[in-house]
Amino acid sequence: MTSAVVVGSGPNGLAAALTLAAEGVSVRVVEAADTLGGGTRSSELTLPGLLHDECSGFHPLLLGSAFAERFDLTGAGLTYRWADAEFAHPLDGGRGATLWRSVEETAAALGRDGTAWRRVFGPLTERFDAIGEEFLQPMLHVPRHPVSLARFGARAAMPVSALGRAWRTPQARALFGGAAAHALRPFGGVLSSAIGVALTTAAHAYGWPVAEGGSAAIRDAVLARAAEHGVTFETGREVTTIDELGPVDLVMLDTSPRAALRIAGRRMPRHVRAAYRRFRHGPGAFKVDFAVAEGVPWTHEQSRHAGTVHLGGGFEEMAATERQVNAGRMPERPFVLVGQQYLADEARSANGVHPLHLRPRARRVHRRRDRGDRPADRTVRPGLPRPRPGHARALRDRHGRPQPELRRRRHPHRRERPGAAGVPPPRRTRPVRDGRPRRLPVLGRDPAGRRRPRHVRLQRRPLRPPRPALTGGFRGTAPRSARY
Template identity: 45%
Template sequence: METKRYDAVVVGSGPNGLAAAITLQREGLSVLLLEGKSTIGGGMRTGELTLPGFQHDVCAAIHPMGAASPFLKSLPLQEFGLEYIHPEVLAAHPFDDGNAAALYQSLNATAEGLGDDGATYRKLFSPLVKAWPLIEHHVLGPMLKMPLNPRRLALFGMKSLQSGKGIAARYKGKEARGLWAGIAAHGMIPLEAFTSSAIGFVLTIAGHRDGWPLSRGGSQRIADALGGYFHSLGGTIQTDTMVEKLDNLPQASVILFDLSPRQLLDICGERLSPFYRWQLNRHRYGMGVFKVDWALSEPVPFTAETARRAGTVHLGGTFEEIARGEREVWQGKHPDRPFVLFAQQSLFDESRAPTGRHTGWAYCHVPNGSIQDMTDRITAQVERFAPGFQDIILGINAVNTAAMERYNPNYIGGDINGGVINIAQLFNRPALRFSPYRTSAKGIYICSASTPPGGGVHGMGGYHAARQALKDVFKIDVALSR
């Protein structure tokens, strides 16, 4: 590796690594970004996984947090090729009777579709959607800090710290309860657990404010736009460079790792204090994912018309069925009817498949480290709500948790969230410290999904970590405009 000295080195080019590198470079520092793979992106990659001409998102596919991210919004990424496509139906939730509930960007349109539960939905979400600009920097950052708007933050906290089951109890109809279950289940913890509402609230609020878009051309375009902007600032990217030891890195005043705690221990263990190492070793990883991509001869024939117009479709039926399946996964089991997160990007982006053809993207939750093949169970769930689906499949690519971790070593046991986001790890992610981004070693920081605010393509962890490093080492205090 080159011997040039840099002000900062960032290891890992996922959304947080890129965000950290950009934040540092914008302050006039010399920054080197290192990536172990041949292309940048982490979870933001796209490739021909099934048949030639079919472009599939390898991990992240739909980007509510990308559209909502204060950091990404602050960048001129459109000038570097990023274009978001916004489906009219953000997320559909079909039922066995052929009907479907739906999440729209319009809060009123969503509420109107929930019948008698519409008033409850408005009462629950309207104040939070309005207050979001005043609390987003706190919710999407370190929790152990003084809030600027404590009253509004308390309103969010009182609701989001509840269980998903508790919130569902406010609704009477299966439509509102099912729609809520599908969104809350993104959190990858049992819906009976405290804080299992948090992700559901954040994603719903994000949808009503900024939509649930997809990136034209694939998620790789987000990474490419971030990388292009970083280059335009004078930053340096070096790919095909897997970092295994701290001593192998170029000299720098600060080093930021977009890596999981386990990798940080492997690379920096000797430099970290015994107590901090103990804390990192206690970091708990959560459910893994089993993912399937399909090349399709035509659009997915969902029975519910609303599902045929949705970017995202949640497949699992009633709240009770989804809650039972997620609970079984938490207990180390494999549900016969898993909750499936399905996306159909080619309906809205013609570049994803040859003319007249389409793609399907889906995953379900499985126990951490599971290697059980869930392809047939996932396919059956799609077929359940889209009879005839199996007849339009041209090609399949399936990936278990081991393959997910090989693709991205941050996905320990297939956990794409960087660790469980439950009550035990909400405030001590990945360790209980005033700043979760500082390690115990001077000049070394962690900025991955294992830090607040957790997983997703938003870059906020990288931004906050870089901001901490700028303040600690370079005496520069930066903040995003509100």
């Protein structure tokens, strides 16, 4: 029987292990942490009884994916929940915009920009099953739905600044800009609209659901299916070299490029090693978890019913913020994602106190240029909501970690280099330029001792920053719509 070892038990690693096992491969998963799941973990980070997602909170591309349908994750105990509205973007003066599941309802709320919204996202939503099947595959493949993919690509290839001109009102432009800001890319870049178009279309097609009981429920469902297929797990073991894994036919690395270089670098060709050394991570983000009594009384009424709230001001302000972040400068008011998962899953709250999830975008914090003991809230406070008099007791507790601390916890062997802040030119973001970035040719031996080439597959992950946590308070300057 073919054997495989998956190093890392994040969502990609668990999905790879289950997929291989379903094809009859004997799979073993090795994880350095004491618990499995990577970003799909949930725990009581603030007060007892309040359930917080440690990393990922919303899963717009899981529902309806080929993986979830093939392995019937709902049959393994996973239940999806939705808030009344998918996401909202408040502006000053109680104004704002809200995305509802229905394209027609969203367009009607946008007034004179409703026709343009319907024209952009209506056809994509109707064909999203075929579109999602295409863009969730490797980029180099023969499309089964070329017309639908071309329609999506025509929108996705545009810069955000160009596609944003389809709407004229500040509300509609901010609504799309908030979704596009998830990409952490400058609004003027080619293909910068891809993430925003995909997430907005997914919100209309499937919504932005949360997992009942926290994101750990996704991990538990995958682990249940993996156990049925005989996958074995080993936790608390850090793999330093590929030789530690013993004779095995296939190795898959759900790791960062630098960790892959450390594990298999000696067996990589020279040009592949050099490419992995040149890899640079994108901008950073902080995560802060709060325990808030009675929820957040947004002045924009619809934001009180949205699972996700984007705080970033108007379209132009978000564009300026993204330029600063990608240039390695910390903006005065960073773009902030606010997760109100408790609106969809009431069991996460306790005694009228609700868990609140904030993720401000920020430049990367470097060990050499920013001291590890720097007060974390000094960096993030300007982008957080500020309480009004009389609401100071609403904040019951908070939790977070400074970015350098969590980076060391995730990647203890990674060394930061000066000048690595910001997103590099696109030509430097691909580890390998030979058209096959997911296959690393290395030399190994089979059990019979014959020297033969084998391959290590690196589970490709989207360009995203380390996801550290950061403590902060409800203080600073924010749009009036975001204040208590």
